[in-house]
Amino acid sequence: MGFATGGKTFFLWGGCMMMHADDFRQDRYGIVSGLRDGGYSDDMTLAAIAGQHKRLIFSPPVAVFPHPLASDLSFSRYWNYLRKQTFVLESYVSNVNWMMNRALFTSHCYLSWGFVWPYIMALVHVLAALRAPYSKVVKEASDSSWGLFLVGLLFTCTLIELVSMWNLTKVEIQLCNMLSPEGPKVSLDSYNWGLVFIAVLVDNFLYPVSAIRSHFSQSINWSGIRYYLRDGKISKIERENSSKYTDLGGKHLYGKRTYPPNKSLLGYLSRTLVQWHQPKKYDV
Template identity: 75%
Template sequence: YCIYEYHMPCSMGFATGGRTFFLWGGCMMMHADDFRQDRYGVVTGLRDGGYSDDMTLASLAGAHKRLITSPPVAVFPHPLASDLSFGRYWNYLRKQTFVLESYISNVNWIMNKVLFAVHCYLSWGFVAPYVMSVIHITSALRIYIKGYSQLEDATFASSGMSLVILLAICTFIELLAMWNLTRREVTLCNLLSPEAPRLTLAPYNWGLIFIAMLVDNFLYPISAFRSHFSQSINWSGIRYHLRNGKVFKIERRNDMVPAKTDLGGKHLY
């Protein structure tokens, strides 16, 4: 659910009508001539120490006013393993934040740092109200149980509970939006793959999804800072090291190769 909660908003790029500067590495199209002619240094940037394809292309598209198309027909579900552990999820989250440490130009560096700062701010800004709501509820229960009758205490408890109720309404609206977005994605996948087993929303546990939203947003800044200071990542048994935004060292050791892929549950050998 943490992976779902993080990845589902990425599909908002499709809400732009298919033509956008926002791109998702798993679903994007560009002119083939841009690659054949190494236009704007797209091939050179990826070949000479490049790491993130989508962040690199997004920065080049933004700098040179190039459009990127994300076709809805290229959407397909990616089943996750049923035995995912926290370690495998943490490695997934680290890979998502690690891409912000790679860049090929000043524009790319600025874009990544802005995303780094904004995402960290919004992530902990999302979690903070729930922490405060726990404090308000605890204070209100303490006042109710111990029977404090001071006007200031009663006013504080009343104001705090009003904020808690407002937060609950906002949470319901957010979960409703996630449900609607997921419903549309599921419908799209069923239309594109009529021969496959039909996907439904029945197995989704929205209570766990809410918890996943808190866990994922709390851990994202920690993962981002971890990636910033480590400058290395283990991706399916291959460790990449960055220097000045470019890959300068790649380690391949047998003891680092996992038995399964990070998310899909497929055996690598």
């Protein structure tokens, strides 16, 4: 995974950030009290405070972080990961934080389903074209539309998208191999780009579903600990008897991502979903 901000940005990521110690010691702008009194997301809270008080945020202009996935990743673990991504948008410590989260919620849902919808319409046009020889009404409607032309255009755009993803992945893999010569070499041979494409579609379709689920549930399980929100703040914490793995990371930094023959297609697709679900700036 990686990101490029140019050095100055309006967001920060909790996995890679530093702040002045005096900001915490003096509880400047309510940074400490906001997190202490029911705060949930460190990076989203700090980003909202910085934006509200016109404070600059600096970050590495370009950064790439190895993110190996667990070999036993299941769909339920992926779904919980996605729920944690969207659950963050339900927590806030101020009105500015709430408005920023609502804007992210709305824009992300719109863009996600906006990405999936053309493929659904393309499937409808293809099915109509296949049905046309057996139905006069369908044939007339199909002949009078530009459906198949748009399907071809969408197919071309999809190929360009996959080639771009392949090139970006190749560059990142080369960089990781150069920076970690002591580890096993990683290659593109294990990537199934057909499944990657399906994973991107499924991931974008499920994101709004997860966001809506998080909005109405107001609770999340994080490694056996369930958090409950009320008015944007943590109101209750419950520890479950059995610990559940809700993370996605593998235990070893190095390892070749493959499709184990004894694993289900659903398990592999779950790993692919997360591989191409770019970590959001509100990932906690």
